[in-house]
Amino acid sequence: MRSKLTDVFDRIHAEEELKDKTKKYLQQTTHQYQKSKKRVQLWLIPAVISLFFIIIGFGGYQFYFTPTSIISIDVNPSLELGINRFDQVVSVKALNQDGQALKDSLNIQFESYQDAVKQILENEDIQSILSQNEEMSIVVVGFDTEKNTQMLTELETFTSGQNNVSCYQANQTEVENAHSLGLSYGKYKAFLVLQELDSSITPEQVQQMSMREIRNLISSLSNNTADAQLADGQNGKGNRHGQKWKNAEE
Amino acid sequence: MRSEEEVNKAIEQYSDTIRRICIVHLKNYADTEDIFQTVFLKYILSSVSFETQEHEKAWFIRVTINACKDLLKTAFRRYTVSIHDIAEQVSSLSAETSLQQEHLDVLQAILALPVKYRDIIYLYYYEGYTVPQISLIIKKKVNTVYTLLARAKSMLKEKLGGVFYEI
Numbered sequence A: 001m002r003s004k005l006t007d008v009f010d011r012i013h014a015e016e017e018l019k020d021k022t023k024k025y026l027q028q029t030t031h032q033y034q035k036s037k038k039r040v041q042l043w044l045i046p047a048v049i050s051l052f053f054i055i056i057g058f059g060g061y062q063f064y065f066t067p068t069s070i071i072s073i074d075v076n077p078s079l080e081l082g083i084n085r086f087d088q089v090v091s092v093k094a095l096n097q098d099g100q101a102l103k104d105s106l107n108i109q110f111e112s113y114q115d116a117v118k119q120i121l122e123n124e125d126i127q128s129i130l131s132q133n134e135e136m137s138i139v140v141v142g143f144d145t146e147k148n149t150q151m152l153t154e155l156e157t158f159t160s161g162q163n164n165v166s167c168y169q170a171n172q173t174e175v176e177n178a179h180s181l182g183l184s185y186g187k188y189k190a191f192l193v194l195q196e197l198d199s200s201i202t203p204e205q206v207q208q209m210s211m212r213e214i215r216n217l218i219s220s221l222s223n224n225t226a227d228a229q230l231a232d233g234q235n236g237k238g239n240r241h242g243q244k245w246k247n248a249e250e
Numbered sequence B: 001m002r003s004e005e006e007v008n009k010a011i012e013q014y015s016d017t018i019r020r021i022c023i024v025h026l027k028n029y030a031d032t033e034d035i036f037q038t039v040f041l042k043y044i045l046s047s048v049s050f051e052t053q054e055h056e057k058a059w060f061i062r063v064t065i066n067a068c069k070d071l072l073k074t075a076f077r078r079y080t081v082s083i084h085d086i087a088e089q090v091s092s093l094s095a096e097t098s099l100q101q102e103h104l105d106v107l108q109a110i111l112a113l114p115v116k117y118r119d120i121i122y123l124y125y126y127e128g129y130t131v132p133q134i135s136l137i138i139k140k141k142v143n144t145v146y147t148l149l150a151r152a153k154s155m156l157k158e159k160l161g162g163v164f165y166e167i
Helices: A002-010 A016-029 A035-065 A097-105 A113-122 A124-131 A145-158 A172-180 A185-197 A203-208 A211-232 A237-249 B004-025 B029-045 B053-073 B083-097 B101-111 B115-126 B131-137 B142-165
Strands: A069-074 A078-083 A089-094 A136-142 A165-170
Touching (some): A002 B101, A002 B115, A016 B029, A035 A089, A069 A113, A069 A145, A069 A172, A078 A097, A078 A185, A097 A124, A113 A124, A113 A145, A136 A145, A136 A172, A136 A185, A145 A165, A185 A203, A185 A211, B004 B029, B004 B053, B004 B101, B004 B115, B053 B115, B101 B142, B115 B131, B131 B142
Parallel strands (some): A136 A165
Antiparallel strands (some): A069 A078, A069 A136
């Protein structure tokens, strides 16, 4: 039966007309084999739009929330304000416990940096600290030197009425070095001077000291060194740095 | 979606098989056209990647059998094929394929079987699939296929008598 059945079915072939009709139908149904591609493109449209908004959203977020400058404020509370390209505070970072307490008492997020510094200066605790003859250091850090200078000028003008407040400008690398030691930039500069005068001083010690205490320590160590050098009839290296720090503050 | 070139190649390669399965299941040419369109459209839209040509052929056989069953399931097509219909179909095939009478008797006997036996006879005797392979194609248990094959053979023996043993 197998051979007879094979004979029967071997003689059955699909008619050319049937094949042609099928091909024609398939071409029409698939719009010359393009329909699925179009469908895929249609599916892609919402995906592309969503992706576009995600990118725009993410890009916008990055554009707005990435600090272009940092204002480092040190008394003993140490704070760092991240300032975006629109001169608004987008991040507030406390670098010690006092800084955290100060941060919690402020509401400076998304304020302009001028308003933020004003609010800090007007803070009761800060006023109380400054009235005790403590020193406040404000350092502007960023890649854009022109903008930094402009910010520094504004801050200097803004704080000109305040006693014991000094403003500086610094570059990003120095700030990164400061952060790697767990110090704010103002204290880091002081730490560098201190370390040259007394190499046993550690960043942890400096972190817990107020700017006034640091300055007093620098003065005292500078004087000791100067005395020793005078006794030796030489000019000491530490003295020069102590003087440099003093000069910088002036 | 598969390319036109790929589809045309498949049409040339598998049309005869699909046509034969249609003859086993359907009684008119218009239905065959429907099946061709359905099967190849499914092929175009299918994302199945075939490991071998045998795999692809088995896919076409399964899809064609299912398409035929679906077509026959539709309410207005739910009918049983009468002896008259089979005779008419076979005579039209006879004219087209110049089959001898004994061949026609075999075909007529197969077409007179209930549908579930026809597939198995076709796949077993003509395509040369083994029972386990048939069970995979028609998605039935191996033992069920053995039973169906045994019943189909028995029915054919009854109808064809001595011809059945001339294998």
